[in-house]
Amino acid sequence: MSELSFREATSADLEAIIRLHEEDELGSHGDAWTPANRPAYEAAFAAIAASEANKLFVAVLDGEIVGTFQLTFIPNLTGRGAVRVKVESVKVRAAKRSLGIGAQMMAFAEEEARRGGAAMLELSSNKTRKDAHRFYERIGFSRSHEGFKKKV
Numbered sequence: 001m002s003e004l005s006f007r008e009a010t011s012a013d014l015e016a017i018i019r020l021h022e023e024d025e026l027g028s029h030g031d032a033w034t035p036a037n038r039p040a041y042e043a044a045f046a047a048i049a050a051s052e053a054n055k056l057f058v059a060v061l062d063g064e065i066v067g068t069f070q071l072t073f074i075p076n077l078t079g080r081g082a083v084r085v086k087v088e089s090v091k092v093r094a095a096k097r098s099l100g101i102g103a104q105m106m107a108f109a110e111e112e113a114r115r116g117g118a119a120m121l122e123l124s125s126n127k128t129r130k131d132a133h134r135f136y137e138r139i140g141f142s143r144s145h146e147g148f149k150k151k152v
Contacts, residue, residue, distance in 0.1 A: 002062050004101060006108045009056040009068065014045050016065040017058065020091040055112065059092075059105050066093045067105050073116050082119035085109075090123070106139055 009017060018041055021031040033041070048054045048070065059067030070088040075081070087109055092101050113121045124147045125132050137143070 004066075004104050005060045006057050006105070007060065009045075009058045011042070011045055011049075013058050013065060014041055017056075017068045017091075020065070020068055020093060021089070023094045024091060057105075057108070057112075059101060059108075061096065061101070064093075066096045067091060067101050069105055069109060071109060071112055071116075073113075073118065079119055083117050084120045084122055085113040085116065085118040087121060087123040102135060103139055106136075 015033050018031055018033040018037075021029075022033065031037075045056070048056050053073045055071045055073075057069055057071070058065045067090075069090045072086045072088060074084045074086060076084055087106075090102070090105065092105070110121055121141075123136070123141070125136065133143075
């Protein structure tokens with residue numbers, strides 16, 4: 001495998017990022033890169049890019065975007081004011097899974113969290129993603145909480 005690199009996403013990456021989300025039937029939330037959806041994605045990207053608390057990254061292999069994830073830095077009153085980093089929207093191109101890309105992405109995310117002064121990296125994963133759960137445990141994450149969601 002060639003060398004994997006990471007960089008903050010640009011608006012030019014938006015279609016490739018959404019295409020990664022399209023591959024994930026469970027976690028895509030109906031995402032699809034269409035002319036009708038494009039303005040919503042562009043607005044969301046602009047909000048992420050304008051936020052100092054958010055960073056959207058892409059993983060690039062041989063010039064192709066093969067992964068993406070978002071980091072959100074959350075100041076907290078617990079832990080003596082510790083900053084937590086929430087990892088969201090972790091995706092690796094289906095054809096490139098099991099090549100170590102996810103592990104490298106998470107190592108990079110951890111380093112970015114440290115650089116940003118965070119004390120903890122956290123994420124959530126759908127209960128049905130057993131392979132993903134084993135992966136996260138293998139790279140040092142622990143199951144510590146039960147999550148809940150409610151649409152508003």
